[in-house]
Amino acid sequence: MAMGLLFALVAGTLVSVQNVFNSKVNEWAGRWATTTLVLGMGFAASFLMGLLFEGGKLLEPKPMEPWFWFSGLIGVGVVTCLVQGIKLLGPTYAVAVVLTAQLGFALLWDSFGWLGLDRVPFTLQQFVGVLVIVGGIVVFKLGGERSAEKKAGRFE
DSSP: OHHHHHHHHHHHHHHHHHHHHHHHHHHHHOHHHHHHHHHHHHHHHHHHHHHHHHGGGGGSOOOOOGGGGGHHHHHHHHHHHHHHHHHHHOHHHHHHHHHHHHHHHHHHHHHHTGGGOOOOOOOHHHHHHHHHHHHHHHHHHHHHHHHHHHHTTOOO
8 A cells, every 4th residue: 555655646746747847838839739749758758668668568459448449549638638727727726626626536437337447335435525625626726816816905
């Protein structure tokens, strides 16, 4: 479990850094060039790492549901929507919303056993946890607006 937590923490850190980089690339290159660059570099890096660690096995087809082969296309939507969300909302708020949506839908997929996942019973604690996170985002967003208004002299 400790290694799982470590990997999840590293992944969260890398995602937040990547979002900042993607946002900056988008300022200079535009939405589709950013998506192409991010996914193209990701493909090249993962292909080289796969060859390094798995060798020829990397290219051996594995039996799986045919629609799983298209999961990379979802990445286009992820990168494009996240870059635009950060542009319109700012990094912290956009990532908070993305992570909440990710958690909520992961809970949904688990609870119903969709997409080939083992069904995990839905509990009140899970529901309350998601509500607390959503509440935190609302407080964060409202607190940020009031703070900005106060700085602008509207709350005196």
